[in-house]
Amino acid sequence: MSNAVPDPAAVSVGLDTAAHVGISVADLDRSVAFYRALTGLEPVVEDETMRGAAFARSQGLLRTELRYATFRLRNLGIDLIQFRQPAGEPAEVAANRPGSMHLCFEVEDLPAVYDRMRAAGLDFLGPAYTFTTEEVSPPDAAGTEVAYFNDPDGTNLEIIAPKGGFARPN
Structure with a gap:
């Protein structure tokens, strides 16, 4: 599924400030240890859980349960998210693959x-x-x-x- 590219002459949404980037991970504990070592920071939120039908629908899912942690850099948050239900398959990421970031x-x-x-x-x-x-x-x-x-x-x-x-x- 992809979104159409709006005509800039017809609409200006004005999104100009980033709050955080979310990264899906297979093992929250392993990823927290990695980003802790990488940033030298402690997570401001660690091992929290989110679930529920309404939340799942907001994600385009039928159901969901996830664990997450958040690191707060000076200018951006990093949310590490482990989906327990439904668990996802690892992405095939590479610098040249569309959709990779x-x-x-x-x-x-x-x-x-x-x-x-x-x-x-x-x-x-x-x-x-x-x-x-x-x-x-x-x-x-x-x-x-x-x-x-x-x-x-x-x-x-x-x-x-x-x-x-x-x-x-x-």
Whole structure:
């Protein structure tokens, strides 16, 4: 199922502030441990449960029961959600698959964070990379450093040290 793309001349919804990103996980306890280590934060909500027919319908499901935890970053919440009923099948995610998403964490010193993460046993999808003027638009984004990795369920994650044209929006 997909939604039609509204005509911007006919409607302006105005969604301009993100509250959180929700990530479906197979094992809430494992994912909480991973994101705790990744962020250095404790969840503000941990091992809560939601269920009920009305809630299920809001999700497009006939029934649901889930456990969740929430991490609060400075600018965004991360909800980790384990569906107990109905349990889902793992997604086939990859950077180039439509519908796949990634969550990006901004860092000051990418090489230092990358080395610290590797020393902690995290595997990256490839080596850290720095954008060059020949490969990126706008050209002033050259020098931006990125590295990509996955969480335990395969969710695409990124660390970025922005430069120039990729500076944080106001």
